Amino acid sequence: MGQKPMESAQTNRGKKGDGKSAKLSREVQARLGQQLRAMYDDVVNQGVPERFTELLNRIDGNLNKDTQ
C-alpha cells in the first residue's frame, strides 16, 4: 500500500486524451492482460454453439435458394 509512485496514473488525469498517458508498470500491464485474456478465453473455450453449425447447415441446404 503506502506511497503512490510519482508516475501514477493520477498525475496524468488532468491531461486526459492526449495519448501520452503515464507508462504503467510492466506488472500492471501484465496483470491487466492476464485478466483480459482470461475473460476472453472463457468465451472462446465455450466452442461453437449449436445455433451456428445449424445456421451453416441451413445455408448449405438452401444453397440454390436466396440465402441473403
Added chain:
Amino acid sequence: MDEQVRNAVLGAVPSLRAFAISLCGNVDRADDLVQETLLRALANIDSFQPGTNMSAWLFTILRNHFRSEYRKRRREVEDSDGHYAESLKSQPAQIGQVEFTEFREALAQLPPDQREALVLVGASGFSYEEAASICGCAVGTIKSRVNRARTRLAELMGIDSADEFGPDQATRAVLASGE
C-alpha cells in the same frame, strides 16, 4: 459451401463471440451479432480474397455491422454484467472473484474505441496493423487507444502500481491454484 470456407468460418466463431460480447456486453445480442455477421459474410464470400486472413475479414464485418446497427441502440441492456457472469462456465483459477468482477466492470466503462482496440490486440491476438485494418484507422491510433485503455482500466480499478496487487492478490492466486 466450400468445405474450407465452412471450416474457416466455424473456426472463427468462438473468438467472434468473445469479441462481440466485449462490444455489446450482452451474450444474446452478441450471438445475434455473430449470426448476422456470418450471413453477411457468406452472402459476400466472393469479396473475400483467398489466402488472406479469414478471421480478420470476419472481425471487420462484425465490427462494421456493430457500428452501423447495434451502437445506435446504446447498450440499452445495462444489466449486461450479470448476464455475462451467468454465461461464464468457470471462474479463471488464477484470478480472484472480486478482482475479476472489478475488471469486467472497468472494461465495460471504457469508451468503445478504446475497448475494441484493447480487446483486438490484447485478447484476440491481432497485430497493431491488423487491428488498424479491422477498425479502419491508422496504426498509431490503435496504439494510442490501447495505451489509453490500459491507463483508464488501471485508474478505474484503483491500481496505481504493481504494489496494489499486493500479497492479498498473490495469496488468493495461490489459494485458488493450490487446492
